[in-house]
Amino acid sequence: MNIKIAENAGFCYGVMRAIKMADDAIKKYKKLYSLGPIIHNPQVVEEYEKKGLKVAQDLNDVDAPVLIRSHGVPPEVYNEINKKGVDYIDATCPFVKEAQDYAKEMFLKGYTIVIFGDKNHPEVKAHLGYTDYNAYIVNTPEEAKNVVAEKIGVISQTTQSVERFASVVAELSKNSKQLKVYNTICDATEKRQKSAKKLAKESDIMIVIGGKNSANTRKLYEICSKYCKKAYHIETEDEIQKEWFLDVDNVGITAGASTPSYIIDRVYNFIKGMDSE
Ligand code: SF4
Structure with missing residues (x-):
């Protein structure tokens, strides 16, 4: 393999x-x-x-x-x-701080604030505080339809998908005269998503490593599932099942932004070890 x-x-x-x-x-x-x-x-x-x-x-x-x-x-x-x-x-x-600053700045200038993200995520809960708890939290283009205002200011949870952010922004642009958008999806997230997509397209199986409670890892899994017929989200090598690798030539591995390199190495070595059995 x-x-x-x-x-x-x-x-x-x-x-x-x-x-x-x-x-x-x-x-x-x-x-x-x-x-x-x-x-x-x-x-x-x-x-x-x-x-x-x-x-x-x-x-x-x-x-x-x-x-x-x-x-x-x-x-x-x-x-x-x-x-x-x-x-x-x-x-x-510092990138999260930057998003908080944008939210605060636009809120003080009278914009109706939209935070694109997951309402239960701690980062989003923190962003909300910088708008005096007066923002809409939107996670889908459908939800964006409910926001209608003269001036809308948008930020994103840093770990969201770029593609979905673009579709939310497109929807919001129909409902406002003035739309100010700060794409606060961080570079690290974007880079991980792009390279996961690239690798998923050329792999028979994708192993996505990271906390089951990690939003950015779950996003990577979502992307990998879309571009690769077999994708699995694991926290450690203990969850790997040998049957997953039947008839597999190309294995892709990716990991969320909160996954340490020693866990990635262990997963890599485990799969390599299986191959040589
Ligand atoms: S993904 Fe990492 S670098 Fe990017 S905003 Fe979150 S903590 Fe910062």
Whole structure:
């Protein structure tokens, strides 16, 4: 079997930065919390729990310094942390911050804000806070039909699909006189999606590695399923089934932005090992 890893796969800049900040903070503080899991990857969260980074679901559980993860938080969370009198380490990805700034800027200028994304995703919940909780959250072109306003300002969750964003924007353009669009889908997401699509087209099977709770990994899986007849989303090599590889010549592997390289390597080696059995 030919096994190929997508040109762009695994940890993105923002996740790598957050992990580095967590490593530094663990050395500095005796006790440390992350507000929600540091990244959407259960294996990495478990590893960091062991190193001393506890996961707090909300600030009520926090009595020591707190790490804000790459997804960011709504503005009032900073005030609440300050009121508690604990330090914080802000690992919000700079690209997420940029989207928050655009949302705030357009909101203050009187635009009706549309956030393209998943309403349950922490990044989207944080973006909403920068519009004083006054934005529409839209995930499909059908939902976009419900937004009608003179001035519409659009941002996207950074990990959304570029193709779907374009169709949402096209729909919104029918409903407003002034449409301001910031394509805040990040480069890392776009690159991973493009190289997953390219590899999926030339593979008989695609293995997509990443947390089942990782939005960007699920998007990669969605893309791979569209362009390759067999696609599987796994977290680790333990989930791989040998039957998947019957009559397969070309294997493609990709991984979400929150998947560490050691897990990608393990999956690669497992498949390679199967081939030589
Ligand atoms: S996917 Fe992009 S926006 Fe999100 S954390 Fe990574 S680099 Fe930042």
